[in-house]
Amino acid sequence: MLLAVEQGNTNTTFALHDGARWIAQWRTATDPARTADEYAVWLHQLLSMQQMTLGAIDDCIISSVVPQSVFNLRNLARRYLKVEPMVVGENVELGIDIRIDKPSEAGADRLVNAIGGFLKYGGPLILIDSGTATTFDVVGADGGFEGGLIAPGINLSMQALHSAAARLPRIAIARPAHVIGRGTVEAMQSGVFWGYVALIEGLIDRIRAEYGAPMQAIATGGVASLFEGATTRIDAFDPELTLKGLLEIVRRNGKLRTR
Known part of the structure; x- marks a missing residue:
């Protein structure tokens, strides 16, 4: 199961993909101070409502425009999902030509x-x-x-x-x-x-x-x-x-x- 995290300045979307389709999406207000533990409790409760557990997630990708939040989202994946997340802009190949000055x-x-x-x-x-x-x-x-x-x-x-x-x-x-x-x-x-x-x-x-x-x-x-x-x-x-x-x-x- 893939957990995709898309974080904007106002809201953060968590979505689950089972390899064939998106099966769940949740949105929360973006808070740079929210810790990995707080994310885990929140996500655990939502997964429980879908009869799923954190252990069902075996991959994670994070896209964030809030740099101070990436640390906590990465710790969420490492400590509670037991996976090393892909972080857009850090450790993944995008396969796109970026034609701007910087x-x-x-x-x-x-x-x-x-x-x-x-x-x-x-x-x-x-x-x-x-x-x-x-x-x-x-x-x-x-x-x-x-x-x-x-x-x-x-x-x-x-x-x-x-x-x-x-x-x-x-x-x-x-x-x-x-x-x-x-x-x-x-x-x-x-x-x-x-x-x-x-x-x-x-x-x-x-x-x-x-x-x-x-x-x-x-x-x-x-x-x-x-x-x-x-x-x-x-x-x-x-x-x-x-x-x-x-x-x-x-x-x-x-x-x-x-x-």
Whole structure:
């Protein structure tokens, strides 16, 4: 059984693959101070609800953009799963050409998404990952990672409005009925939601124009589903793109055990 850990700045996903399919997924808030012991207790309880044990896991892969958490996740694998984990960016072969000025600066999540996206959709691609930050990454026709851009995530924008403007309330992200808001809450929701749609559409158009070739645009990430049906620029929404990439990395390193 493979345990795949995908850790972003806001949430961490734990997923189990039995060699044929994903059989369970759980999400927890990312906390850099969480210890290996705390992860083990939490994971043990969730596995118990599925009539499974920690001993059923015989492989582990970790992708994290939070360096201070990797130590504890690695100890979770070593001490409680009795396996040496694969850590993206440290001890695994990705099999992808990284075509940016400083390849070491490419985030693990962006590379994993590039692998998963090319595996399923081919290339060239624009991958839009909506999380704490919203990233737009370009994958070449041959699967190479060609760079991209990073913008603040929609939740950060919402928090900034509330924090920096004394009279603006804290609100939930929602798709408003009208672009022109007729109240403060509706005006904020419209500005954030439709402003992000405009951001997504504008950047996709600019990337395609600069790249000079037809490109599919694929969206993933925790809040990507908010924009489904709100724009025609995105060709597909794929919430499991990162997990597809992690599974492919395990395969490329000859570690996937099939049933």
